Amino acid sequence: MIPKSHPRAISLHIREKLVCGFRDGLVVEEGLLAHGRGEMFDYLIGEKTTKTSHEAIRAAAQALVQAKSPVISVNGNFAALCPKEIVELSRITGAKIEINLFYASEKRKKAIASTLKKNGAGEVLGIESKFATRIPKLDSARRIVDRRGIFSADVVLVPLEDGDRTIALKKFGKDVITFDLNPMSRTAQAADITIVDNVIRGMPILIDACKKMSGKNIPKKKFDNKKNLEKSIQAIKQNLGRMSNA
Numbered sequence: 001m002i003p004k005s006h007p008r009a010i011s012l013h014i015r016e017k018l019v020c021g022f023r024d025g026l027v028v029e030e031g032l033l034a035h036g037r038g039e040m041f042d043y044l045i046g047e048k049t050t051k052t053s054h055e056a057i058r059a060a061a062q063a064l065v066q067a068k069s070p071v072i073s074v075n076g077n078f079a080a081l082c083p084k085e086i087v088e089l090s091r092i093t094g095a096k097i098e099i100n101l102f103y104a105s106e107k108r109k110k111a112i113a114s115t116l117k118k119n120g121a122g123e124v125l126g127i128e129s130k131f132a133t134r135i136p137k138l139d140s141a142r143r144i145v146d147r148r149g150i151f152s153a154d155v156v157l158v159p160l161e162d163g164d165r166t167i168a169l170k171k172f173g174k175d176v177i178t179f180d181l182n183p184m185s186r187t188a189q190a191a192d193i194t195i196v197d198n199v200i201r202g203m204p205i206l207i208d209a210c211k212k213m214s215g216k217n218i219p220k221k222k223f224d225n226k227k228n229l230e231k232s233i234q235a236i237k238q239n240l241g242r243m244s245n246a
C-alpha cells in the first residue's frame with residue numbers, strides 16, 4: 001500500500017505497474033532497468049509534460065490521424081504501463097497494434113497479447129509466424145515484424161525503443177514517432193517526432209489530441225524534431241541550474 005500523501009506516490013505507483021507486469025510475464029528484468037533510466041530523466045525534466053512535449057504530441061497526433069497505415073509497436077514495458085491507452089489510441093486512429101520485442105519469447109508475446117485483449121484489443125499482430133518477415137539492416141530479434149503491420153506501415157509509434165531499431169525503421173522509409181524521456185538517446189535523436197514525456201502522462205494527452213483532430217483536415221505544420229529536442233535539453237539545463245543556483 002502506497003499512501004496517497006507520499007511525495008513520490010505517482011512514481012511508486014508506476015513502479016508497481018511494472019513490477020506487476022514483471023510478475024505476469026510481460027516485462028523482463030532489463031525492462032525494469034530501462035524504466036530506471038527513464039525515471040532519472042523524468043526527474044530532470046520535472047516529472048511533468050512540458051510545453052515542448054505538448055508541441056511534439058500535437059505533431060504526433062496529426063501524423064497518426066493522417067497516416068494511411070499507422071501501427072503502434074508494443075513492448076513489455078509499454079503494455080504493462082498503458083494497456084488501456086494503447087487500445088484506445090488504436091481505436092481512434094485506426095492504427096494496428098503489433099507486439100515487437102527485443103528479448104522475444106512466445107510466452108511473453110502471449111502474455112502481452114492477453115493483457116491487450118483483456119483491455120479491449122481486437123487483432124494483435126506480431127504473433128503468428130506465418131506473417132513474420134524482416135526489416136533489413138538490423139540484427140536483434142526486433143527485425144522480425146508482421147507483414148500486415150510494421151512492414152507495410154507508413155507511420156509507426158515505437159515508444160521506449162532502442163536506437164538500432166529506430167535507425168533501421170528510418171532507413172526502411174518509415175515515419176517514426178516515439179516517447180522517450182531521454183532527449184539525448186539515439187532513438188530520440190533519430191525519430192521524426194520524439195515526445196519527451198513519460199508514456200503514462202503522455203498517452204492520455206496524445207489520445208485527446210487525436211480525438212480533437214480526427215476527421216478534420218488540419219493543414220500539416222512543419223515540425224522540427226531537432227529543435228524540439230534542443231528545447232527539452234534546455235529545460236533540463238534550467239532545472240539543474242535552479243537546483244544549483246547557477
Ligand code: ATP
Nearest residue numbers: 034035038160162163180181182185186187198199
Ligand atoms: P538508445 O539506444 O535509443 O540510445 P537506450 O539504450 O537508452 O537508448 P533502451 O534502454 O532500449 O534505450 O530504451 C529505454 C528508453 O526508454 C530510455 O531512453 C528511457 O529513458 C526511456 N524510457 C523508459 N521508461 C520510459 C517511460 N515510462 N516513458 C518514456 N520513456 C521511457
